Amino acid sequence: MTGIDVETIRKDFPILAREVHGKPLVYLDSANSAQKPQAVIDAEADFYARHYANVSRAVHTLGSEATNAFESARDTVAAFLNAPSRDEIVFTANITAALNLLAYAFSNATTFLGAERFRIGAGDEIVVTEMEHHSNIVPWQLLAQRTGATLRWIPLTEDGRLVESAIDDVITDRAKIVSVVHQSNALGTINPVERIVARAKAVGAYSIIDAAQSAPHLPLDVQALGADFVAFTGHKLYGPSGVGVLWGRYDLLKDLPPFLGGGEMIETVTMEGSTYAEPPHRFEAGTPMIAQAVALGTAVDYVTGIGKDAIRAHEHELTAAALEGLRSIPDLRIIGPAHNVERGATISFVVPGVHPHDVAQLLDEQGIAVRAGHHCARPVCVRYGVPATTRASFGIYNTLDEVDALVAGVRKVKEVFA
Template sequence: MNPYEIRKLFPILNQEVNGHQLVYLDSAATSQKPASVIETIEEYYRGYNSNVHRGVHTLGTKATDAYEGAREKVRKFINAASTEEIIFTKGTTASLNMVARSYGGANLSAGDEIVISYMEHHSNIIPWQQIAKQTGATLKYLPLKEDGTISLDDVRATITDSTKIVSIMQVSNVLGVINPVKEIAEIAHEHGAVMVVDGAQSTPHLKVDVRDLDCDFFAFSSHKMVGPTGIGVLYGKKELLENMEPVEFGGEMIDFVGLQDSTWKELPWKFEGGTPIIAGAIGLGAAIDFLEEIGMENIEAHEHKLTAYAMKKMSAVEGLTIFGPVDPEKRAGVITFNLDEVHPHDVATVLDAEGIAVRAGHHCAQPLMKWLNVSSTARASFYLYNTEEDVDKLVDGLVKTKEYFSNVF
């Protein structure tokens, strides 16, 4: 794949910021969108905007076909067994909350355990904190090795027969670590626990096969994988979803409504109350088309090569600390770092003046920041449209940042 040619397909990247060609290194927060996705969403609103499922007129039929067609694209993309296992949500956060509230609320009680890790995003911590408080369950944390990776020996030591739910991110949004979720799922299942995977940072970058992982639930967002914001997916094994209660009630998800009681539609619609995110789902379908045309294997190989190049170049900057494993084989396209004596927000501000977009802060991972013994960090994240030239500009910008603040102080 040629990232320079791919870059041309993203209108927003063909601009200058502060007098410099934009270098966008914040795809872990949200990715940019190719013209094909933007045009697909515009086509829906211009040509066949209508509600789905309820109408028999031409526009409604076309919208329903596109909406449900997107569900099939998602099913195929992650290799789920059936579209009944694909629930459209607002995003990864909503998906994880749904699992915690519906499955966790019904299956946890005092004495039960929920296991997560110190590296989790707040979206995979707070829902479990809340359901633990409500049910009396105990929230346990997997320890991390010195380089931020998870040891399977520690997994075996932490998960017990009292563990009912294990919820781990496949790729860390801070450390870039690729976690062994398939092996963790196997250990969880040996103890009768269900395995939940936060796939927000993995689905855009790696080939995901939920049946190979044998996870029970898998959550991800469209906006990190060149699709629109406001739409995400919860995958769940059919037998688990069938026994779960909806968490939102209203139109669309019902079968029959009486004066005192109601019944629900079959999967997947019983979890999609109200008018669904129609344009978002259609846009997500277009994003999947785009990614599959390039090839997830090609995207992964490109990012791996680019990350290895960036690790080497950035490691040569004096006073720069990179968090997470040194070995690029153990990480995805995320590099979180700090520059000695310079606050991460100042680093990001100076880089922005050079047209380089990076993220600074705690990255919705405050427990991990505490574990790293820092209050915040800067983060560069790469995607299919980034190049070695982008990395070189980042490194040059970091050197300028260091020089600027050494002169100021």
């Protein structure tokens, strides 16, 4: 294996010590939700046990401790993303909430004074790709319906990559928003986001990157990416569920209309009207996900301590072994890039004659946890003519022995259904 000490890392994750159906757990569903190291579990529990209070509202000791911990997590996330300012980090419930925040903020710009540059309407276009998660399709469909804009998408090749020649054809000077996934949750494909962002910039469109799958696995530098907005979610980054992050350029956030109204996001309130706080608080109405944000900061520190380059190398090796092993199974079809180039540690496949749910169930009986379904990316399944796929996805705690267990498990499934 690569330089990562996997056996030591595995000891940090208590759930990996358990058994399923009398067999050691082989957890291959990190693209769905990653497991949590003890440090993250302890951080959330300790906050509730010793420091809990609401943030930015009290001058007592617990209130100060809670606020400091919450804002310290914001600093940690800003450093993780190489953000120019901590005030560009908005905490949300998850990446779905972050993308919906943007979509509704754009529609609120129709009547919001000073937000003229965000206004979108008939004749404007919103661009996504055919491989997007539903969270990066449905909010933009709804925005198009509210405003009269048109939704367009960059199509896919047979091997699960974007049709590169279509990038310039689809992103035209009518584009107002270009929102694309960095790494596909269904295909594993790593997209040429720098090129897409550059094209969006050239036509004057706002660029948004869905980094839910790339944040745990790839170096993520928002300044290098050059996008206007980047979002990710905590539970895939070995952090808690219930917390996500929206990063945006400050010059955009300061003019972007709010999405939710309520406490904390205001500057002044009268019965006649209100003015709004500066970013990021403008977009954090109500009591935020305090303990979850604190624990997310711990998860970021954990991942940073291991090193993104080391993580990438480790998972690249796992993916190469899994692709080789799965390709050796007669008739098995990989949905997505068949070779380990510009792809992440996620592999979707179909066993002919066996429904993906049956594959997943029989693998579970062997202690192997994978996901089956359309993975909230149904247009991908439609594109490749399959009702669903079985998906194995790897993380920092997986081993080559577990890859071997997956391949052997799929072979056994074929034998059962032969």
